[in-house]
Amino acid sequence: MTDADGDKSNVTFEVWTTDSSGNAKDQVKLTDENSYGVLVSDFIPSGGTAEVTVPEGRLKQGVTYTFHTSAFDGTLYETDWSPWAKFRISPYVTFPAPQSSSTIDPVAQTEQEIFRSDPGALAVRSADGRRSCSKSNAQGQKVCIELGVGSTCRPHMPHSVIGSHNARSAALRGGPHTRTPFTRPGLSPVARDGTARTSAISSK
Known part of the structure; x- marks a missing residue:
C-alpha cells in the first residue's frame, strides 16, 4: 500500500463469493465486530503490506472468492475500491497420489530359526x-x-x-x-x- 503523502494507513478488506463467470456474487461476513462484516488491518507505513487474519470457519475449502480493499490514512478514505482479486481456499490436508507400482514384494518372507534351550x-x-x-x-x-x-x-x-x-x-x-x-x-x-x-x- 502506498500513500500519496507518505502517511501511514490501514486497509479494509471485503470478500465476496463468485458466480460461474467469476464475478462477485454475495458478500462474505468476515467478522461480527462491525456491521459491515469487513476486516481492517493495523496502520502500516507507506509502501508496506497490509495483512488481516480471517477467523476460522468464515471461508470454505474448495470455494473461489474475490476481494477488494480500501485504504484510510487517518483523515481521508480512498474514493474507489481497489480492483478485484480472486483466491481459493485449498484443502487443509492433501494426500499423495496412489502409487501405480511398488518395490515391496507382498509375498516375501524372512525365515528365522528358533532353537529350544x-x-x-x-x-x-x-x-x-x-x-x-x-x-x-x-x-x-x-x-x-x-x-x-x-x-x-x-x-x-x-x-x-x-x-x-x-x-x-x-x-x-x-x-x-x-x-x-x-x-x-x-x-x-x-x-x-x-x-x-x-x-x-x-x-x-
Whole structure:
C-alpha cells in the first residue's frame, strides 16, 4: 500500500463469493465486530503490506472468492475500491497420489530359526549316587532323576500294556501271575523290598 503523502494507513478488506463467470456474487461476513462484516488491518507505513487474519470457519475449502480493499490514512478514505482479486481456499490436508507400482514384494518372507534351550548333555550325580541332574539351561532350569534305596529303573509304560505283558510272562512260565511293580504318571512306584521309588522331573 502506498500513500500519496507518505502517511501511514490501514486497509479494509471485503470478500465476496463468485458466480460461474467469476464475478462477485454475495458478500462474505468476515467478522461480527462491525456491521459491515469487513476486516481492517493495523496502520502500516507507506509502501508496506497490509495483512488481516480471517477467523476460522468464515471461508470454505474448495470455494473461489474475490476481494477488494480500501485504504484510510487517518483523515481521508480512498474514493474507489481497489480492483478485484480472486483466491481459493485449498484443502487443509492433501494426500499423495496412489502409487501405480511398488518395490515391496507382498509375498516375501524372512525365515528365522528358533532353537529350544539345551539343558546340557552331561548329568551331575549326587555323592550317594541316588540323584542325577542335568546342567542348568539359560533360564536356570534342569532335569533331575532320584532313585529310592534298592530300586531299579524301568521304562514308563501304560497300565494296560504292563498288565498284558505280565499275563503273557506268567503264561509262558506256566506258573501263577507274579505282581510286577509299574509306574503310572504322578504315582510313586514300589520296589520289591517295599521301599518307595521316585522318578521325578523338577525345575529350579
